[in-house]
Amino acid sequence: MQKPIVIKCGTLIDGEADKPSHDVSILVEDGRIAAVEAGAALDGLSDAETIDASGAVVMPGMMDIHLHLASPNVSTRQDVDVARFSRSASSMLMETVRHAQLMLEAGFTLVRDFDWPTPQGSFHEAIVSMREAFDSGLLPGPRLVVGGLTHITASHFDLGMPRSAQRAPGITADGPWEIRRQVRTNIRNGVDVLKTCISGGLGTFGEENVWSRNITPEELSALVDEAHAFGKPVAAHCHTPDSVRVAVEAGVDTIEHCVYIDDDAIARVVDAGKPVIPTLAFRQRKIIERRRRRGAPPDVVAQMERLLDETSRTFQRYHAAGARIAMGTDTNVEPGFGENALELEVYVNLGMTPMEAIMTATRNAAEAIGRADELGSIRRGKLADLIVVRGNPLDDIAILSDTRNIRVVMKGGKVLVDRREQTRAAA
Known part of the structure; x- marks a missing residue:
């Protein structure tokens, strides 16, 4: 004992x-x-x-409830822009374990991971194995909440790979019954939460489809219904006011990202009590400059610069309206794993008190993932x-x-x- x-x-x-x-x-x-x-x-x-x-x-212990541990990251390699397609599965696993340990060493005792799809397929089964190794004490690491992607062809996640890249069979799903099958497969594989994309996105391979619809109402309804039937929550990537409205209407559990918003969408989020996960750190000025110096594609850098002020204003509007904000960084290529508390600095610079910011990474994060009975305080x-x-x-x-x-x-x-x-x- x-x-x-x-x-x-x-x-x-x-x-x-x-x-x-x-x-x-x-x-x-x-x-x-x-x-x-x-x-x-x-x-x-x-x-x-x-x-x-x-x-x-x-x-x-702090919690980052939106990141991508399996992404190539500057904390473990320099060739991050080509590593997504050059890494072997075994190299990817070793880096992912180290990324998780860097999070623990930085004071993060829980992280919620949202996979990192590659031409070889999703990686969440390996993350599930990591979760079990950390929980059993076989390896030191934080608590892991593992997300499984459930998304359509040509969604933001799919367009996150070049058009010429090969796609593994089953990596996307189209139509309500394919969506249900993908949800069930992810759950069978051991995931804790399902993630989907309602709007398009920005930031990879010149992608400019932020205003596009990434899932039909029928598909989203099937996804949420199937996930909730198995007792699993749903997280939704939402970059636009319409996508936020659709997420709230469908019963999605967490709203991921602070990008474009309007007063009506904010009011719906607040009235429904839905947690918002801002993910602002990777778009901050010093991170943009690092990516520029490293030789990141100019169009990606330009996208990040255009969104910096917009995302900051959206965060401030959510905060002023009393939204439930829980910390998440969307860490992938940058910043380095272990730098994640930079997100809290951003919150304070945008008007939160230090105590409010700390709460987003402790109590609020635990509430957002349904673990407040045991964690967060x-x-x-x-x-x-x-x-x-x-x-x-x-x-x-x-x-x-x-x-x-x-x-x-x-x-x-x-x-x-x-x-x-x-x-x-x-x-």
Whole structure:
């Protein structure tokens, strides 16, 4: 049986309260939060290991609930623009495992992955195997929520590959019954959530189909009905006001991206209580400049520049209207895995308080994926997923973007990352 752990917190951001508390101790037993007490109430537990975070901030582990772990990424290779078509499946798997571990090392104890289709087919079965390896302790890694793509021919996901690229059989589905079959196949393969595309998209191979319809109402109704019949949620890529309206009407569970919007679509999202996942980090100025210097296609860079102001305004409109915002970055080629807390800096720069931004990556994210009963806050009975942070992100949210400031990462009561000074000194 795992030895109890007492964490002595200088400052606690618990994921629920609007303000931090100070001089608090947390008792972790059997992978869960057993107690949260003020002062020295837990000092008498002689059989417990102590983590002294009295000079640090303790907060729930962060969550990024929209990314693509299997994408070629600058954190593990430089030839990202050709790697999608040159990597072997085994290389892709090794990189994907490392990407997930980089997320854990950066303080992300849960990520929701949305596959990365290639000419060889989808990759979600490998991600499901990773999820099982991480859950069993075979490999260190964050909790994984695995998404399976369910999309039509010539959707944004399909056009994300060049026209000349070969498509694996079954990678797309057309018509309500093909859609239902693809949903069922994805579920049989072990996915946790189904993702589809309602509008077109931007950002790959000169694609400019953002205003196109990417699924019929009959197909979307079949998708949502089939997924919900199996108890699985649906996430929808929505770049336009009409696609957002269609998503809400169809009963989609989360709205992915902040691109084009209008007041009516915002009102429908807020009235329905649908979480919005903004995915702004990869379109920020410094990321655009990195891609330009790296030699990314000029049309892709130009698209990103055109959307920067639009996506920022859309986020601000959602926030002002009181939408439920949960953090997601859409990390694929850039930024590097582990830089994901840059998304929180963007939120603060666009008007959120640091506490609101932190909530998007903790409590709000857990609620958006239906895991708030066990994750997202440091409360008695919940899973002990938490991080110890050097510095105070309420004073400077950018602290969370520097992995060196993430001193301890605990998942399920086990310390999986430990950068405390005494640990290094003893090594």
